[in-house]
Amino acid sequence: MRGLEIRDLVVSVGESKVVDGLSISVPAGEVHAIMGPNGTGKTSLSKAVAGHPDYKIVSGDVLLNGESIVGLAPDEIARKGFFLAFQYPVSIPGVSIANFIRACVNARRLGEDPVNPVEFYKRLYEKMDALKMPRSFTARSVNDGFSGGEKKRCDILQMLMLEPSFAILDETDSGLDIDALRIVSEGVNAARGENIGMLLITHYHRLLEYIKPDAVHVMSGGRIVRSGGAELALELEEKGYDWLKEK
Amino acid sequence: MENVSGKSMEALNLDRSVGDFSFAEDYAYDAGVGLNPDVVRYISKVKGEDEWVLDFRLNALKVFNSMELPTHWASKRLEDLDFSKIRYYLAKGAKKKRSWDEVPEDVKRTFEKLGVPEQERAFLAGVEAQFDSESAYSNMKEYLEKDGVIFVDSTEGLKRYPEIFRKYFGRVIPTGDNKFSALNSAVFSGGSFIYVPKGVHVKQPLQAYFRINAESFGQFERTLIIADEGAELMYMEGCTAPRFETGTLHSAVVELVALKGAKIQYVTVQNWSDNVFNLVTKRGVAEEGAQIRWVDCNIGSGITMKYPAVILKGAGAKGEVISIALANNNQHQDTGAKMMHLADGTTSNILSKSVSIGSGRASYRGLVYMPDTAKNCKNNTECDALLINSNSRTDTYPAIVCSGDNNSVQHEASVSKLSEEQIFYMRQRGLSENEAVSLSVNGFVNDLVKEFPMEYSVELKRLIELQMEGAVG
Numbered sequence: 001m002r003g004l005e006i007r008d009l010v011v012s013v014g015e016s017k018v019v020d021g022l023s024i025s026v027p028a029g030e031v032h033a034i035m036g037p038n039g040t041g042k043t044s045l046s047k048a049v050a051g052h053p054d055y056k057i058v059s060g061d062v063l064l065n066g067e068s069i070v071g072l073a074p075d076e077i078a079r080k081g082f083f084l085a086f087q088y089p090v091s092i093p094g095v096s097i098a099n100f101i102r103a104c105v106n107a108r109r110l111g112e113d114p115v116n117p118v119e120f121y122k123r124l125y126e127k128m129d130a131l132k133m134p135r136s137f138t139a140r141s142v143n144d145g146f147s148g149g150e151k152k153r154c155d156i157l158q159m160l161m162l163e164p165s166f167a168i169l170d171e172t173d174s175g176l177d178i179d180a181l182r183i184v185s186e187g188v189n190a191a192r193g194e195n196i197g198m199l200l201i202t203h204y205h206r207l208l209e210y211i212k213p214d215a216v217h218v219m220s221g222g223r224i225v226r227s228g229g230a231e232l233a234l235e236l237e238e239k240g241y242d243w244l245k246e247k
Numbered sequence: 248m249e250n251v252s253g254k255s256m257e258a259l260n261l262d263r264s265v266g267d268f269s270f271a272e273d274y275a276y277d278a279g280v281g282l283n284p285d286v287v288r289y290i291s292k293v294k295g296e297d298e299w300v301l302d303f304r305l306n307a308l309k310v311f312n313s314m315e316l317p318t319h320w321a322s323k324r325l326e327d328l329d330f331s332k333i334r335y336y337l338a339k340g341a342k343k344k345r346s347w348d349e350v351p352e353d354v355k356r357t358f359e360k361l362g363v364p365e366q367e368r369a370f371l372a373g374v375e376a377q378f379d380s381e382s383a384y385s386n387m388k389e390y391l392e393k394d395g396v397i398f399v400d401s402t403e404g405l406k407r408y409p410e411i412f413r414k415y416f417g418r419v420i421p422t423g424d425n426k427f428s429a430l431n432s433a434v435f436s437g438g439s440f441i442y443v444p445k446g447v448h449v450k451q452p453l454q455a456y457f458r459i460n461a462e463s464f465g466q467f468e469r470t471l472i473i474a475d476e477g478a479e480l481m482y483m484e485g486c487t488a489p490r491f492e493t494g495t496l497h498s499a500v501v502e503l504v505a506l507k508g509a510k511i512q513y514v515t516v517q518n519w520s521d522n523v524f525n526l527v528t529k530r531g532v533a534e535e536g537a538q539i540r541w542v543d544c545n546i547g548s549g550i551t552m553k554y555p556a557v558i559l560k561g562a563g564a565k566g567e568v569i570s571i572a573l574a575n576n577n578q579h580q581d582t583g584a585k586m587m588h589l590a591d592g593t594t595s596n597i598l599s600k601s602v603s604i605g606s607g608r609a610s611y612r613g614l615v616y617m618p619d620t621a622k623n624c625k626n627n628t629e630c631d632a633l634l635i636n637s638n639s640r641t642d643t644y645p646a647i648v649c650s651g652d653n654n655s656v657q658h659e660a661s662v663s664k665l666s667e668e669q670i671f672y673m674r675q676r677g678l679s680e681n682e683a684v685s686l687s688v689n690g691f692v693n694d695l696v697k698e699f700p701m702e703y704s705v706e707l708k709r710l711i712e713l714q715m716e717g718a719v720g
Binding site: 050052053075077079086091092094095104108141158162 | 668680691692694
């Protein structure tokens with residue numbers, strides 16, 4: 001299957017189990033959302049899929065476009081087409097956005113010539129215009145001294161430039177004011193298509209007003225406890241999460 | 248000070264592995280192994296020096312023998328230096344060439360591998376290339392000669408311009424300043440002598456290239472640069488040596504004199520092989536309204552001890568040190584800066600960044616001196632250290648003396664560890680661990696790398712990438 005398939009995944013950090021038998025399947029071309037209360041393992045799930053060394057996959061499997069990525073290095077997983085938009089994007093002082101993205105684009109062109117700088121900047125400016133990022137941003141250090149909203153936009157810019165086949169967006173809506181949320185959502189919607197699958201991790205229904213999901217899953221206690229259509233998000237908005245825990 | 252470098256030019260090739268070759272050389276003049284008055288006499292005779300120079304050398308040898316090693320500065324490793332096993336003078340005996348075609352084939356091969364002639368064609372105003380003890384090649388653009396600019400090696404400078412040379416020689420750094428300045432004063436050979444007349448602005452950089460090609464050899468170049476009133480120049484030096492089984496010693500003395508309103512910028516990229524002891528004394532005197540700026544990058548050598556200094560002698564003089572150090576496995580970069588504020592309204596700025604990799608150690612050692620005889624002086628010091636591995640080491644030893652009216656000193660220091668979350672973030676975007684670490688380190692030093700002329704900064708970035716290879720994982 002093209003897309004992301006997670007089977008009975010168990011993840012531990014140190015001594016504690018943070019994901020406990022989670023299964024989910026998101027085909028290419030679809031956008032799914034995972035919702036759930038804080039501390040339920042949503043971010044741990046995204047870090048484990050991305051190959052973070054602190055998040056140990058104890059059992060289960062993660063298939064990207066039908067191929068297991070368990071045990072691969074984070075950069076190998078990335079080069080296979082996986083992208084993670086971080087809940088807290090990290091700053092890289094002294095490295096400009098343009099140079100960073102160019103290095104990342106070139107890292108995917110193994111054995112090929114580096115990307116043509118003129119074409120690269122043309123594409124970069126197009127995407128930045130779409131995200132309403134001033135062009136002067138290309139010279140700024142990645143996320144260094146950025147506001148919360150600027151960081152999230154910078155992450156989405158990277159996603160648009162790297163054209164992954166699957167992306168997890170971890171709490172991309174947090175820290176965004178309403179205008180920034182709309183701009184970021186437009187960027188994400190523009191990236192939607194047959195060739196990309198997406199999983200949105202969010203705490204609130206708000207984001208899903210802008211990015212309509214094909215399916216909504218509720219995560220609790222390290223696993224998916226309920227799945228449904230977009231209407232499930234509305235139900236959660238009204239009732240909160242507690243009624244699910246009681247089941 | 249304005250950056251006076253050229254525009255987009257071929258970069259100087261400073262790749263460590265590129266410098267890592269040597270050819271068997273047959274030397275016409277060889278002072279043999281070990282140091283005694285006869286060795287000093289031999290050097291002086293071969294060079295055809297005047298009596299006063301020989302006396303200067305012999306006196307320096309006495310001073311050298313009477314002084315202790317400065318072990319309290321850096322490391323016990325200095326004790327590994329065996330002065331009786333070093334060769335102090337080696338030369339081919341051929342006259343220095345002014346046309347590249349005339350340079351002997353074997354020496355030419357060495358410098359061509361290092362990219363010296365291409366670079367000169369590209370953007371330099373003049374170049375001196377030193378091979379072991381003596382200059383092998385020297386050339387300067389004609390228009391500079393017309394302006395009265397002198398750019399020769401120190402041997403020629405002593406012979407042809409004794410009246411200027413003698414006036415300043417050994418005045419900024421006296422023989423007995425430290426054991427290694429005394430050693431240099433006894434056996435110095437090569438190095439550059441530059442004089443820029445009043446009001447002349449040398450727009451393109453002048454460059455020297457130093458190369459050690461023989462095992463157990465000591466290179467002791469002596470550089471003296473004088474910028475007359477209102478004159479401006481930029482001088483750049485690059486250094487390499489192949490790796491030999493036994494260590495080599497590089498012990499230079501560099502004296503700068505910036506007369507009233509003059510500006511001197513001195514740029515160094517040091518990439519000696521990691522068994523070279525690099526023990527260098529660098530100091531400049533800035534007269535009224537003059538500016539001296541040291542831009543210093545240390546990547547190579549086993550141990551470097553170097554603290555470029557500016558004596559701010561005239562009112563309103565400015566001194567600056569921009570320093571980058573990379574200490575990899577088994578390397579100790581002990582670098583820093585000294586600013587002596589001896590006149591009113593003098594200002595100084597010290598920016599230092601170091602990266603310690605593996606078992607490497609980087610130390611910052613600084614002195615800012617403002618006595619109560621000077622007022623309205625300002626200093627700003629920032630030193631930042633980055634540690635890559637858990638066994639990497641850094642230390643900071645700032646010494647500050649601040650008295651007098653309205654004098655102010657500001658010192659900021661930081662130490663950070665390579666951030667694992669930052670590396671993970673970059674790897675998630677597809678960069679390998681090495682690429683990520685290298686980019687992170689380049690980012691850390693980036694604001695200072697920008698202070699180097701473009702031709703050097705491009706190469707510096709590449710050198711840093713090479714240094715980071717295999718640093719993690």
